[in-house]
Amino acid sequence: MSAALPETAPAAPGDETPERRFPTAPLFLSGPAALLFAALVLTPLFLTALLSFNQFDYATGRTGGFTLEHYLSVVTDEYYLEIFLRTFRISALATAICVVIGVPEAYILSRMTNPWRSIFLLVILAPLLVSVVVRAFGWSMLLGPEGPVNGALIALGIGRMKLLYTEGTVVVALVHVMLPFMVIPVWTSLQKLDPAVEQAALSFGASRATAIVRVVAPQILPGILSGSLIVFGLSASAFAIPGLLGGRRLKMVATVVYDQYLSDLNWPMGAAVAVILLAANLIIMLTYHRMVEGHYRRRLG
């Protein structure tokens, strides 16, 4: 610390006065990130939104002009409605299961002492090092008609079951992929807790369960909230898992977008579906965020 001081000290008194420097500094500091964000995220989004209003000519495959027909057909078509509903149902279910599994997991992790804590944290994070596609293939091999799960079911006399290409399988695989995104924010907010607060609850005669429900859970709610938002958002726009484990018939929104772009070559239609997914996702997440966080803002700051 002291060794670094002589190097940084001369740089500190800038030639600008504090009053003049104050408004420009945040601009300079956030500028590069803002530019990068605009170039890499907003531009493609804007182009996609523009594309979704273009007309599409099936005969020639040309796009151009302005129309609302793609939006109208998505909103009115039962087929799309069902896919949207299925997407949000599956995502909500996956999020709920991630909360149920991930929160206790994070709590147990936070109670471990060090060699074990590091090992298990690594175990939880390790799946992130493997491509989603590889993990999805893993599930399809495991659950396929000739896979070990069906082999076990046959050996037990229950008989072969159709496991692949069902909603349940997609949910299970999504939970598997998304769990780290729930565990990490919850674990982080558990790290910030003062262990004495839980001890205080115990000292008043609260059972461990009461202490967790009344004292620990409300404090880690922001962590659960951000974990839920990440898991829901990623699930609703997931592509590889439903694509590989949902098959041709069990479609989710992201796979429909893919089909529109690459099978039907109807890019404006795909863009419209994507924009609607984005909007719906935003609305759901913001509502949820307001509902939960508004409740806790004053208490936890």
Next chain:
Amino acid sequence: MSFLELKNITKRYGPLTAVGDVSLSVEKGEFVSLLGPSGCGKTTTLQMIAGFVEPSAGTIRLDGRDITRAKANSRGLGIVFQSYALFPHMTVFDNVSFGLEMQRVARGERKPRVEEALSLVHLSPYAKRYPRELSGGQRQRVALARALVIRPPVLLLDEPLSNLDAKLREAMQFELREIQRKVGTTTVMVTHDQAEAFSISDRVVVMEAGRITQIDQPYRIYEHPETEFISRFVGKTNLLPGKVVTATGAGATVSLAGIAVPVETADLSVGETVTLCIRPEKLHLTAPSSGLLTGRVADRFFLGSQWLYHIDGPVGTLMVVTPNDGSTPAEQGAPVGLEWSPSVVRVHRGAMAEAPDVALEVTG
């Protein structure tokens, strides 16, 4: 048999012995303070009584029951944590009410009791606030109210008043003492502040590096510190190295840099190296060359009700505290004489140790 009894309690963290072989008996209704420098194991001792730290060895008995391995939530103690440990997501009212809820006190009875506890700590107007909207001292008082409201048989207080201003602290000390007298709560309090420990405790436990060095009534700790460390840690003291020159059955004479000083300690032997401890307020200023030794005022500090002098003399610099009786104080640089009665001199055997690296606190 005593109400709360620690027997040979030890806590080791790896190679570090945070608390070593601590034995302490607390009677029912007694107020005991743990006093010691930072890091000496006071909190660890309290946490072992509370059940949050498991002792490496030894037993803890409460009311005849062995609670060494009992769960923390079965001990029924009222605790004020050093870090307060308030529930951040609950209002002040709910924080205080939590313990009553756990005791299944009816809702109708909870409200008046919470309000009473809050008014005791002067926080009635803050009932609806959240802890993060309070100042440090207010939070500390919430922690105190939360522990008092359940009327526990034993109160464990970890520096419960450290963040309060002098006036409020005095008021709270008085309240603590009142409650403890009225309800007969057995109290163990950790404190850094020796004035606080002395003014409200029945007995004071002095700890040093994980061990208890003396358990005694406050005035005895002050007047008869058993070790040189205690005499330095508790209050201010003058430490003077010397050698015994004559010894009789009734007392001895110690030579301090050639000046013979009588002491009343009996079993000393001639030629022994000793350290004399004399409290600054036991030294009296007299006219030059009329006392036991003569020196010169090096510095003087006005403390309000007292004057603190640094007197340079043949045995080094001595601290002298005199009451401010309104008369003109001795001038800086003026020669003065010093005298004291042999009965106020405490003798510790052996040479003077290095000055302890703890911050000594000034007591008024």
